[in-house]
Amino acid sequence: MQIAQVIVDIPTRQTNNPYSYLIPDYLVDQVVPGMRVEVPFGNRKITGFVVAIVNNSDFAGKLKPISSLIDFSPVINEELLQLSSWMADETYSFKISCLQTMLPGGMRIKNKKRLIANDDSVVNQHPEIFDGNHEIDYNRQKLTDKSIAQIIRLQKEGKIQVEYNLTHHAKPIMMKAYQGQLDQGQADSQLAVVRKNAKGQLKLLSILSAHPHETFLRNQLITQGVTESAIKTGEKNGWLKQTLKRHIRNPFLRSVAHTNPLTLQPDQKQAVTRINQAISGKQDQVFLLEGVTGSGKTEVYLQSIAHALETGRTALMLVPEITLTPQIVGRIRSRFGNQVAMLHSALSNGERYDEWQRINSGQAQVVVGVRSAVFAPLRNIGLIIIDEEHDSSYKQTDNPRYQTRDVAKWRAAYNHCPVVLGSATPSLESRARAMKGVYKLLTLPHRINRHALPHVSIIDMKTEMAKHRSILSNQLSNAIQDRLDKHEQIILLLNRRGYSAFLMCRDCGYVPKCPNCDISLTMHKNTHSLNCHYCGHKEPIPTVCPKCHSKRIRFFGVGSEQLEEQVKQLFPTARVLRMDVDTTRKKGSHEAIIDKFGAHKADILLGTQMIAKGLDFPEVTLVGVLNADSALQFPDFRSSERTFQLLTQVSGRSGRADKQGEVVIQTFNPDHYAIQLAQTQDYERFYATEMRVRHDGKYPPYYFTVKLTGNSPSENQTASEMFDILTYLKSHLSAQAIILGPTPKAVTRINNRYYYQIIIKYRKEPNLKPALDEILMQSQKKQRHGLQIAIDNEPLDFM
Numbered sequence: 001m002q003i004a005q006v007i008v009d010i011p012t013r014q015t016n017n018p019y020s021y022l023i024p025d026y027l028v029d030q031v032v033p034g035m036r037v038e039v040p041f042g043n044r045k046i047t048g049f050v051v052a053i054v055n056n057s058d059f060a061g062k063l064k065p066i067s068s069l070i071d072f073s074p075v076i077n078e079e080l081l082q083l084s085s086w087m088a089d090e091t092y093s094f095k096i097s098c099l100q101t102m103l104p105g106g107m108r109i110k111n112k113k114r115l116i117a118n119d120d121s122v123v124n125q126h127p128e129i130f131d132g133n134h135e136i137d138y139n140r141q142k143l144t145d146k147s148i149a150q151i152i153r154l155q156k157e158g159k160i161q162v163e164y165n166l167t168h169h170a171k172p173i174m175m176k177a178y179q180g181q182l183d184q185g186q187a188d189s190q191l192a193v194v195r196k197n198a199k200g201q202l203k204l205l206s207i208l209s210a211h212p213h214e215t216f217l218r219n220q221l222i223t224q225g226v227t228e229s230a231i232k233t234g235e236k237n238g239w240l241k242q243t244l245k246r247h248i249r250n251p252f253l254r255s256v257a258h259t260n261p262l263t264l265q266p267d268q269k270q271a272v273t274r275i276n277q278a279i280s281g282k283q284d285q286v287f288l289l290e291g292v293t294g295s296g297k298t299e300v301y302l303q304s305i306a307h308a309l310e311t312g313r314t315a316l317m318l319v320p321e322i323t324l325t326p327q328i329v330g331r332i333r334s335r336f337g338n339q340v341a342m343l344h345s346a347l348s349n350g351e352r353y354d355e356w357q358r359i360n361s362g363q364a365q366v367v368v369g370v371r372s373a374v375f376a377p378l379r380n381i382g383l384i385i386i387d388e389e390h391d392s393s394y395k396q397t398d399n400p401r402y403q404t405r406d407v408a409k410w411r412a413a414y415n416h417c418p419v420v421l422g423s424a425t426p427s428l429e430s431r432a433r434a435m436k437g438v439y440k441l442l443t444l445p446h447r448i449n450r451h452a453l454p455h456v457s458i459i460d461m462k463t464e465m466a467k468h469r470s471i472l473s474n475q476l477s478n479a480i481q482d483r484l485d486k487h488e489q490i491i492l493l494l495n496r497r498g499y500s501a502f503l504m505c506r507d508c509g510y511v512p513k514c515p516n517c518d519i520s521l522t523m524h525k526n527t528h529s530l531n532c533h534y535c536g537h538k539e540p541i542p543t544v545c546p547k548c549h550s551k552r553i554r555f556f557g558v559g560s561e562q563l564e565e566q567v568k569q570l571f572p573t574a575r576v577l578r579m580d581v582d583t584t585r586k587k588g589s590h591e592a593i594i595d596k597f598g599a600h601k602a603d604i605l606l607g608t609q610m611i612a613k614g615l616d617f618p619e620v621t622l623v624g625v626l627n628a629d630s631a632l633q634f635p636d637f638r639s640s641e642r643t644f645q646l647l648t649q650v651s652g653r654s655g656r657a658d659k660q661g662e663v664v665i666q667t668f669n670p671d672h673y674a675i676q677l678a679q680t681q682d683y684e685r686f687y688a689t690e691m692r693v694r695h696d697g698k699y700p701p702y703y704f705t706v707k708l709t710g711n712s713p714s715e716n717q718t719a720s721e722m723f724d725i726l727t728y729l730k731s732h733l734s735a736q737a738i739i740l741g742p743t744p745k746a747v748t749r750i751n752n753r754y755y756y757q758i759i760i761k762y763r764k765e766p767n768l769k770p771a772l773d774e775i776l777m778q779s780q781k782k783q784r785h786g787l788q789i790a791i792d793n794e795p796l797d798f799m
């Protein structure tokens, strides 16, 4: 008797333990961990992941059998199965959510399948499955148990492919192809007898000799000089057999010229040597690569990846969403070509699935991607890189609330390989670990070729605003004009963090708010509506104030669109490009803007955070920051760190090649240390200053933190249950633990539910985890009428 242990798709604490199902006879030895199945649950059928196969169960009753298979081969490998258990525990989330998070978007939904035969012989041998077709709709075909077992075998042998119908785009493209029928010796002896003027046939046979029994797309043969008539002859003589081959969609829009490794500078060389030693020695060491902007961190990554590949292993490189610029992808592809797979949110479901397949099947050995790519099904990983390791996009804000750095470290331990965390402005947590020797610190203190860091000036906008109303200070306007005259390029950053464009009545001060949430509505020009960012509520933009009927109800704050208008008015001859969410929505537009700016077809690139990182344009000699401090007003202990990081990053875009760079930072808080130290780009002093602030405030990295949020439809109920939780926590934690709250969240009401939070700061609390697990378990039991609870381990925001 074989029994499958299944994590079912019902997210509760109880279902975090697997349920047992009988494996029916026809599937014995065919069902393996990592496959998804359909199982009976109560009086319905639900899906689940097989996590183990056992021979007996301690379940007393009669076991129900699995209803059907969703996958014929595992979609989650052994490593990721283990990771999911660890992650569920670590992030206080459900195993089912962790498993689902690991699959590419389109595969998470319950999907239809199609079976595709690789060639005619399979079709002919299995009429009971294919019924003479190359491709069948699995869900429509009436298949016997025996056929299903056969399908699993055929897939294992690589004779058929199973495709998930994700979206319209996800359909695999099958193209006419030919399979070579000769081994090398046969091809060579044919070569010897073919007429010397039959050029096409000679070419074909030499290809067949070099790649015996391979399958070639028709186009591949034609572009290599094989003629139509040679293909016909080849078919007639039995050298080739017609078939179909899957054409893999290519998410890289452009082809990239190959580049060779650069000769390393001494600091780079030392870093590469240390990393490569850890790769060869199979050490799961974490390195913190701290290199000033433009110090050549990317080259260090590339040469370490190359080493991992040389030792027969794979490599994973993670980048923040907004820095996954075509520039960096281009640099990696130019080194590693088609070995690279890319995973990010701009891909369609179909493209993402294809990339995932290429990784899962071992065709791609280098993965570049954003946060979720940390779950890429790579095997035998030799190196994991996290670029811009301080970036907040590495923490998932919804369930499962994982920190990518921690997942990466887990995988590194599993695969016995190093992790490289790279940044010009490391997070305080990582830098503190490096100081303690937990991480090894590698530094690149100089820009490439010893170019100086840009000169940074700070403009006090309080005095500036007293003189004029323009959003550009005199000094910044003058500097822009100067660069335009010299035909150099300019980047202007509008800091969007903590800043939203809202409507306000100039006469009575009325601001439209969401009816369901305690938050002002945000103006969206493109849809001509006021939107709530929390619940999705939408309403038309009023033309008169609903309160005082004044017509002077206006947009408040500056958006990048307005900035563009103003810049164009001030500099009518300048060619201006804008990069923000609105101008990059269309596929390929991101690349188009960067290409255009890179080719110097524009003088000024202005935009939001998107332009702050990663870009490498030699002609940029001026960076202007319009509102440095909008993030400083955030009631968040990390706001200084974020501001310092952003300013340092964006400043680093200036003067990266031969010309000296300049940066102008406009601010209302010229005396704030984050701004002052960004001026000198002095990470060391910032680190020391900020560590003192964190020490005094008992914040990370001195303390660990957990945020517990509860919500319910009634404010009274939320508050009183959160006070119960507080009492429970107090009785389980030591006197050293600091418990803040419960307090209403900054936005207390969202979608008519009331949110309160408790923050726990602690250094060592062995009882904390069991206490939190118990709180979650209890809240699950009474959820229907009670409080919903979410736990965020090491939250990135405290609001």
Ligand SMILES: Nc1ncnc2c1ncn2[C@@H]1O[C@H](COP(=O)(O)OP(=O)(O)OP(=O)(O)O)[C@@H](O)[C@H]1O
Pocket: 262, 263, 264, 265, 268, 291, 292, 293, 294, 295, 296, 297, 298, 299, 424, 448, 613, 614, 615, 616, 652, 653, 656
């Ligand atoms: N060894 C080298 N020799 C010559 N040029 C180099 C070398 N290493 C890097 N470069 C060049 O120096 C420039 C800056 O390097 P890179 O973009 O990798 O820096 P970075 O540290 O990643 O910067 P940032 O953090 O600002 O994005 C690039 O144009 C790169 O091609």
Ligand SMILES: [Zn+2]
Pocket: 505, 506, 507, 508, 509, 510, 545, 546, 547, 548, 549, 550
């Ligand atoms: Zn009004």
Ligand SMILES: [Zn+2]
Pocket: 514, 515, 516, 517, 532, 533, 534, 535, 536, 537, 750, 751
């Ligand atoms: Zn709302």
